[in-house]
Amino acid sequence: xxxxxxxxxxxxxxxxxxxxxxxxxxxxxxxxxxxxxxxxxxxxxxxxxxxxxxxxxxxxxxxxxxxxxxxxxxxxxxxxxxxxxxxxxxxxxxxxxxxxxxxxxxxxxxxxxxxxxxxxxxxxxxxxxxxxxxxxxxxxxxxxxxxxxxxxxxxxxxxxxxxxxxxxxx
Numbered sequence: 432x433x434x435x436x437x438x439x440x441x442x443x444x445x446x447x448x449x450x451x452x453x454x455x456x457x458x459x460x461x462x463x464x465x466x467x468x469x470x471x472x473x474x475x476x477x478x479x480x481x482x483x484x485x486x487x488x489x490x491x492x493x494x495x496x497x498x499x500x501x502x503x504x505x506x507x508x509x510x511x512x513x514x515x516x517x518x519x520x521x522x523x524x525x526x527x528x529x530x531x532x533x534x535x536x537x538x539x540x541x542x543x544x545x546x547x548x549x550x551x552x553x554x555x556x557x558x559x560x561x562x563x564x565x566x567x568x569x570x571x572x573x574x575x576x577x578x579x580x581x582x583x584x585x586x587x588x589x590x591x592x593x594x595x596x597x598x599x600x601x
Contacts, residue, residue, distance in 0.1 A: 457505070457527075458527075458528050458529060458530045459520065459522055459527065459528070459529045459530070459575065459587055459589040460529060460530045460575070460589060461566065461567075461568050461573040461574050461575050461589060461590070462573065462589075463517075463520060463589060463590060464508065464520040464522075464589065465479075466479050467479050467480065467510075467517070467520065468517070469516070469517050469518055469519060469573065469590040469591045470516055470517065471516065471517050472515055472516060472517075473499060473510075473512060473515065473517075476499075476510060476517060480501055480504065480505055481504060482501050482502045482503045482504050482505065483502040483503075484499040484500065484501060484502065484510065485499065485500050485501075485502050486498075486499060486500075487499060487500040487509055489600075490513075490600030494513075494600050495513060495514045495515075496511065496512070496513045496600030497511075497512050497600075498510070498511055498512075498521075498600070499511075499512055505527075506524055506526070507522055507523050507524020507526065507527055507535070508520060508521070508522055508524075508527060509521040509522075509523070511590075511593055511596075511600065513593070513600070517590070518590055518591045518593040519588055519589060519590025519591055519593045519594050520588070520589050520590055521586055521587070521588050522535060522586065522587045522588075522589075523535055523585070523586045523587075527587070529575065529587060529589075531545050531546075532545075533545065533577070533584065533587065534584070534587075535584050535585065535586065535587060536583055536584060537583065537584045538582060538583060538584075539564070539577075539579050539582050539583070539584070540582075542564055542577055542584070546564075546566060549566055550564045550565070550566060551564070551565040551566075551567070552564055552565075553565065555578070555579075555580070556597045558580055560580075560581070561578070561579055561580045561581075561585075562579050563576050563577065563578055563579065564576070564577040564579065565577075565594070565595075571592075572591065572592065573590060573591055573592075574589075574590075574592075574594055575587065575588065575589045575594065576588040576589075576594040576595070
């Protein structure tokens with residue numbers, strides 16, 4: 432009887448700690464989205480997200496590239512997969528935060544205050560008034576891109592160098 436009580440207490444503690452961790456740690460960074468990281472497979476992502484992934488769009492024929500949306504929960508999160516592996520995560524919903532507290536809808540001024548000279552700027556490919564801010568890790572292998580339109584963050588990209596792509600898989 433004592434063994435059952437100890438085992439059930441341990442299971443409850445494990446479940447509670449995972450729930451707290453999951454609620455607190457689903458934030459974007461150059462390393463990914465919470466525990467979700469570039470290099471993982473769709474199956475691994477589904478397991479971590481607790482949801483199926485659905486095809487949002489396919490890349491050009493032969494590209495082996497797909498954008499996948501999360502079927503439930505994590506609204507506004509899209510994953511780019513190339514050759515079956517996640518290369519980056521995109522967020523286009525105000526409820527998704529970066530580890531530094533930036534969200535879709537925030538001003539470009541907030542980015543400048545937070546990151547200053549670390550930000551690299553690139554003109555938007557289609558919006559003459561828009562632009563992209565990039566933050567790269569020391570090796571420039573992973574980073575974050577903030578797509579800016581009307582002086583507001585429109586989309587946040589996090590992950591590998593594929594964040595530089597402009598039209599999904601292209």
